[in-house]
């Protein structure tokens with residue numbers, strides 16, 4: 182799961198189908214989908230959102246959304 | 256000729272618009288700055304340029320994105336100018352392909368080539384142009400490089416020379432296009448290919464558009480049968496995804512031919528900055544520090560001395576000069592009083608605060624242009640989530656510190672209708688710049704040693720009340736619907752001096768202009784009301800019409816600590832514009848300058864009632880312009896009246912508590 186990655190770790194998204202429809206659409210808009218490489222840049226405290234980096238851009242998503250996205254470590 | 260500007264969010268469309276038209280529209284470094292259509296005239300006067308909100312694709316999720324689809328479907332235009340971010344070509348080309356499918360004459364402005372170059376991305380412009388079959392002009396919208404060429408290319412008559420690029424979506428989709436063509440029987444003027452693809456992707460606007468020509472059942476049938484046929488032999492789950500993948504594959508090919516990435520230049524500076532700014536533990540403290548410095552500068556270190564100097568200038572030399580001038584032309588006593596006690600007191604009393612307002616706007620502009628706004632949204636998201644909103648809602652609130660009207664407009668970028676409505680209703684609680692003069696005046700009179708702190712407490716109070724109300728609303732009136740948060744964090748950019756000045760001036764200009772028009776007229780009326788009464792003209796102020804009107808409210812306000820007709824009258828004018836409170840007070844208390852007014856206020860208010868008054872001003876009602884915007888955005892009288900009603904109730908209760916409890920403690 183994406184939410185289990187540690188700060189600085191890289192991974193490839195393998196399954197995004199469990200995520201919320203709107204979240205999926207927005208991530209797709211940003212070019213993040215199955216097969217994209219992502220890297221966790223930081224995690225906000227108290228279960229706050231994550232900052233991801235993918236193809237040279239940074240995106241913020243919530244922890245519970247990240248925990249619906251399956252990834253495979255690199 | 257009408258030229259529409261289209262492109263992904265934050266790619267520099269509005270920068271280009273400003274550059275070409277010479278006008279100024281709102282520019283900022285986050286996604287979703289422009290939320291409505293703006294029209295400008297090209298420098299040569301030959302063409303009209305239409306700036307639109309940024310979109311990732313033509314299938315909209317939020318209200319501002321819907322504006323673009325609406326525009327393409329309903330409005331006539333001659334040409335599309337697609338601004339493409341060269342440093343994010345892959346993502347940007349998805350939209351470009353959809354625009355090519357749309358079929359209107361297209362030209363591409365390849366923007367941000369400076370950023371791309373820094374990242375080692377080299378785009379072969381000629382090649383890109385020939386592959387896409389679309390003219391491509393490289394530009395840097397920020398500095399204006401290449402903009403002349405682009406303007407030239409965009410206005411020269413279109414000649415269809417090259418064949419435009421077409422994505423191969425496979426046989427099944429081609430069949431669907433033919434089918435839709437038959438169903439339409441040539442009734443729509445839009446490209447059937449584009450309509451079909453958008454329909455299959457689930458674009459609600461296009462579906463609605465098609466429903467005016469075709470039966471709902473036929474449309475659904477078409478979508479269904481095509482989906483089934485397309486998805487039968489493949490592993491993708493939805494037709495939307497299938498179309499995306501096809502486009503993605505095509506883009507991959509295009510990029511392979513046209514771009515070259517030369518050696519990664521290590522960690523970009525932007526990411527290094529983010530290590531600190533959005534650090535897990537430093538994020539929130541840094542935000543609070545930034546806000547603190549902003550308030551200290553506006554209210555204490557820099558703003559106050561400047562305002563005082565201006566005050567001295569207006570009440571001294573300027574009043575003196577006007578007075579002498581009036582004597583010179585032999586003005587009557589009435590005119591004399593009208594000009595000096597009415598206009599100079601009313602308008603001058605507001606103008607005095609121009610330096611402070613400009614400092615505030617300057618800092619808001621820095622926050623907007625640097626890329627910090629999106630980070631604030633990220634840092635605040637956890638807190639906002641607890642009250643049923645998302646971090647994005649904080650951006651409208653921050654903008655609301657400048658002026659509530661653009662703040663409420665900015666709420667359009669919030670995707671879920673429930674959160675958007677909540678943000679629209681709560682943004683007026685953010686203390687806008689027009690409320691600043693009231694604070695400045697009162698803290699100057701009562702809290703000389705804790706100026707910035709007292710003002711900061713009011714700003715924070717506005718936020719806290721908004722958050723508590725959000726929690727209450729989301730548990731009562733506006734329940735349901737999950738909240739959702741995905742935000743793009745743009746790279747930091749160093750704000751440019753010229754752009755900063757422009758953006759500060761554009762925001763501050765409104766304040767100065769309002770002082771010269773609205774406040775001017777208001778001052779005359781208020782002065783006349785205070786000059787005349789049932790007993791004739793030139794009456795004692797306490798016997799004037801103004802005192803009668805204000806007196807109606809006085810008993811109601813007494814429990815809050817300011818039960819005077821003067822307070823009642825100024826609150827009434829404050830509904831029209833918050834800074835009118837100050838001009839009204841200046842006129843009522845008969846003093847031409849800030850210092851004099853503060854002296855008189857010290858007799859009628861105590862520090863406690865002054866604080867209670869400021870809290871009331873902060874919350875009591877959105878100003879007229881804000882109310883109009885709420886009506887426009889919610890489209891409902893019910894919510895508009897609700898926004899006024901709850902504000903009044905909260906303001907009354909809070910001021911009451913503050914004053915009564917304070918009195919118990921003997922303050």
Ligand SMILES: Nc1nc2c(ncn2[C@@H]2O[C@H](COP(=O)(O)OP(=O)(O)OP(=O)(O)O)[C@@H](O)[C@H]2O)c(=O)[nH]1
Nearest residue numbers: 264265266267268269270283287288289309395396
């Ligand atoms: N380095 C660089 N920055 C640019 C360039 N063009 C625009 N910018 C910056 O990019 C940011 C976004 O510019 P806008 O013009 O507001 O972008 P927009 O496309 O109108 O954005 P939305 O209205 O949100 O869709 C601003 O901070 C600009 O200063 C460019 O060519 N190079």
Ligand SMILES: [Mg+2]
Nearest residue numbers: 268269288289
């Ligand atoms: Mg814009």
